Amino acid sequence: MTYREDIAKIRDELFAQIASQDDPGAVLRSDRLKGLFLSIKDQPSQDRASYGQLVNELKIELEEAILDRKNHTERRDPIDLTSPFDVNAPLPDLLGVEVGSQHPISQEILYMSDILQRMGFRVYDSREIDDQYHMFDTLNFPKGHPARDDYDTFQVSEQDESGMNFVAPAHTSTMQNRILTELRPLLEKDQPIAATSIDRVFRNEDVDARHEHTFYQHEGIYVSKGIHAGMLVATLQTFLEGYFEKTIEVRINPFYFPFTEPSFEFNMSCPFCEKSGCNVCSQSGWIELLGCGMIHPNVLKMAEIDPEIYTGFAWGGGVDRMIMMKHGIEDVRHFHSGKLNFLRQF
């Protein structure tokens, strides 16, 4: 028998196995095939090259046949889709409660919402697609403002009814006009508008250990008669003291946002080192936490609230950063990685 005939015989055998076995892939690990590869070196030198080539071609053929079988021949028997278990099988076991986990971001959003809810804030969802009217026009962003262009905000190809492209909101403030409009009747009943939206936002940004294009914001708004900037500071301080369950010092710096005037950058004393300096606060004792300010009169007007009678404040801050500080998480990319060795720690 020539070696060609030998190989042809083994080929037929292996092909038959692919057609009949439950696990056709096992053929690639079979002793028959391994034996062929091992025997290459035993061939007379004049045959060795062509022998080796034949064996390699056979392996490729087998791989294709296995894939083919998986693609076309694998038919699943009918089952009773309404039954809690299969025939001749027990009720499936659930994984143990001990391996289950909730995502740290979900836990954080719940934790923050809970504090704000207790302080009297209604909790709102944000949106993942919105129109430019809510994202920019109602928030006093002038036409041509950089936030409106491609470099900062994800643009959606599809357009709204006025022919403007939808956007992926870069801040939860995109909900501000809807919330103010919805809750405006409260003002007439002498009740304040107090609301927070804590949700996912997007920014056109390259991802690295400290930057993500998908992240989370907590935003608060409060509107009533006689609301002033000192109340903004006191409200945020109260929220943070509820959050860290300890006394926190706060201070504000002037800043600029289109949708607030005056605008501030809000800082808190470092809750991790009590201002003595640590890695979280870069040894400064203070942490730059969020942006805030008195709601711009144009924003109130867009929601048909008279800025002469009512004033209010708003803030917006990052959720991810709070979790990273709290747990010492070194890389923001872990959050969306879906890696169990990360997730099961929470």
Added chain:
Amino acid sequence: MKVSLNVIKKFTDINIEVDELVSKINAQLGGVDEVIDLEARYKDALIVKVAECDKHSNADKLSVCRVDDGGVVKDIPRDEHNLIQVVCGAPNVKKGMWAVWLPPHSTVPASFTDREPFVLAARELRGVLSQGMLASSEELGLASDSIGIFEITNSDIQTDKVIQAGASFAKLFDLDDVVIDIENKMFTHRPDLFGQLGVAREIAGILHQPFRSPAEYLTPSEFDSVSEELEIETFNDVPDLAPRFLTLVVKNIEVKSSPLWLQIELIRLGMKPISNVVDVTNFVMLHTAQPTHAYDYDKLNGKRLGVRMARDGEEIKLLNKKCYKLTAEDVVIADAVGPVGLAGIMGGLDSEVSSATKNIVLEVANFDMYSVRRSSMRHGVFTDALTRFNKGQSPLQNNTVMSKLLSLIQSIVGGAQAGGLKDQSAALETLAGIKVDSHFINQRLGLKLTDDDIKRLLKNVELQVDDNLIVTPPFWRTDLRLPEDIVEEVGRLHGFDKLQNELPRRQISPAPKNKKRQLEQWIRSSLSGMGANEILSYSFVSEKTLVSAGQNPEDSYKISNAISPELQCYRLSVTPSILEKIHENIKAGYPEIALYEIGKAHTITANLVDGVPPEQLRVGFIYAAQKVQKGAPYYYAKRYLDQLMNELGIHVRYVPLPETNLAIAQPFYPSRRARVIEVNTGYTVAIVGEFDDSVSRNFKLPDYAAGFELLTEGIQKSINPSSQYRPLSRYPSTSRDLTIRIDERISLQQIVETMAQVSINETQVTIKPTGIYQPVGETEKNVTFNIGIFSRLGTLTSEDASAVIERLVNSITDKFKAEII
């Protein structure tokens, strides 16, 4: 933005310590990034005269100098003429020159901030003792490309200074200074704070001191109306994007290096000296925030200069020597032939001022902040001029800046005006007065300021305030428009640290709960309690992911400026994102996993609601195991789903879904997927199934996997937490096992539903399947139930129970030809 305290002090008094000033700047102006103490760095550097300079007898390249320090340094060996011996290796050292000497024990300024600063000593060089060293520019930390030691001549210092042996180098060049670096982002809306003058005014304001700008800034000097010796024709085609364009020709200049004092002025504020002309334009910018530019007059074609839009495809080589292809959206400065500058960003190389330049055109212009920003982003060019223009400089200050520029050019570079000022401007606005009152301001700040307090604070920074509190902004404050802007101004200048912090008062009515969030949390608690792990993944997926999951990318909203193709499509359902996370987790050593994600789905096939796409909250779940378990994997997913529905109190039935266009159902195997329907409302609440072959392959799933996706809208509408309860019976219940043989095609749900329809007065029945047995090859199956029976009327006898069982059995034997075994 670097600010020199010495420069600030020329405009206003500062009577507090640097630390206190920095904390005030932090609180009332902007975050301070860095404080650079130049005085400490240069404190030991002295001006000396090289009195003697001889060749070193033992080294060709070394000179042995004797320097005169005016006898200032104590305890150092001196010769009989009171001179100090220093060995120097620089080629330019010579007798009679003025140089900078770093005595022994002093720190080389360039190494001042290093981890290990270099401290000098007296040491022997080839047998000759050298006391410290004569410094080069590089060692002084001023330039990196210097040759030889730093040489000072009389033309290098400002007219009010004198070169003297033993004088402090720092004092001679105003380096007895502190430079404060303030974050740019704090000045987004304050173009005036990108100049030393503006920051000085603001610092005076926060220190509650009145500030007065130099007269030359407030009122520009008249330009000489000289006859036009060097002709230039100017134009402005785009006055809306270039509100102002001023030019002036200067003749007979001599381009060379700037005097050292000017070079050092630029260096300490972070700029690089280039030539006297360029340095003066930059110096003016650093002071006033207004960028300026100089063109070589003789290189301008057709003696024309103006502003226009670029033509698509037009090219320009900028001063950075890089070539840019322009678009019709770029504003350019052009001559008769082509662009000579990218407006507001950088000048062109072809009209660059060089050492051969004899005549120049000075430009002071104003450009639309958004337009220059877009050009800069489009071409990736970022400059100091752009940083200033994209904050929106005031066009109203251009003439005073031009007059300052001209006078500095004439005093430092020389030359004479060769024509009058040319002004190509749009109609300029006048800044309107803003009416405020103390009540309005106090109400928003929670303060009790008087009219006089407010007036004083505002007047300190040169805002005009009349007796009726009408505030007129000065020409550089184009940012002030609304009464609220004045509130900010007053609050900041007064000090935001002085606000009265008090919580708002409100009625005690509770804030209503967010029902959707509550449902999400119930689902989370339930699934995680069953050992599943919640993941979060991106809202965007690739087209490939959608296709791999059997979905149609044409149905998805698209991101047009996605950073990568991986993030191009809004998800049509959540399941594909979870599918992408299975393989890597199993590979990472987790052989059996259950992952879920709560996320939103969007599809362009749905109609807009209130003008925006509806967002559907979904919960995707996948169970996957490397090891094949008993029974079909379908039942694993269903087990989790049943348990979840049970905990939510939702009654569902399962309906096979062999054919459907629903995107959510596409990843699942047609004959092994079901639609899950809430029995009372008829809402579809989930799709459950095993994955299609192609899906398993595309996502490298293990052989054993199944999942479901919840449609939470249906669940939300079906939840009725009170419908679960049945009153307890006072009598004991009984239970029986029942096994029937029945055609394999009859579903368990049909059997249970049929039995459950049997009504028996006051007797309640629970039907719980406990096992199905079907020998291979048989077409019938044996199904075992545990039947629980109890009555509210009394204790059931064995006969009562048997009668109930019989009626149950009859209902199915009649309908399905089942038999009891």
